[in-house]
Amino acid sequence: MSWQGVSMSAAHPRTSALQLIEAVVDPGSWHRWDEPVAITTDDPAYRADLERARERTGLDESVVTGEGRIEGRRVAVVACEFRFLAGSIGVASGERLVRAVERATAERLPLLAAPASGGTRMQEGTVAFLQMVKVAAAITDHKAAGLPYLVHLRHPTTGGVLASWGSLGHVTAAEPGALIGFMGPRVHEALYGEEFPAGVQVAENLMAHGLVDAVLPAERLSEVAA
Secondary structure: OOOOOOOOOOOOOOOOHHHHHHHHOOOOOOEEOOOOOOOOOOOHHHHHHHHHHHHHHOOOOOEEEEEEEEOOEEEEEEEEOOOOHHHOEOHHHHHHHHHHHHHHHHOOOOEEEEOOEOOEOHHHOHHHHHHHHHHHHHHHHHHHOOOOEEEEEOOOEEHHHHHOHHHOOOEEEEOOOOEEEOOOHHHHHHHHOOOOOOOOOEHHHHHHOOOOOEEOOHHHHHHHHO
């Protein structure tokens, strides 16, 4: 595959998880792996948040997983849906990710990850952070099996998601204009009372400093990942 020099400077409109998948895989080849997830929380406010997110997105969690074909080759795909509680990862979505990565390893499939997330799900506390460790461990096993792990960082990708499975790719691309960083500008400003320097956490700047390998929209992923 060739990623060098692939770049676009214009900001790319935010895509949903399913739009990303549709843009990447061969037509008619997508097959979902996800099992239905029930809402189990006893917290009425969190339950209401989950119900609204489901109604807004038509999804039961913040992550979509499955497989498709890219130029005829089977590839596993995991993608975040930012409209579902800012793409945050909790226990249910974390376990879904782990199962998908483990299945990709067992079936010896390359894995494409497309995060767009504010990080771990604050409503679930410490157990949500533990999911990042589990996902990272599953990806480490996938890579140790000699299988390609490709990452496409979408707008925005921050927090624990960037610090774990968003930073482990053999090759890492970013969406044009995407905000990418551990601590977002608003969090920095709230903590330190000063504005974060403009443009530092933008995909193009990260590429210029060697932190990502390419900047390209979802529509270009299939041609460079094949």
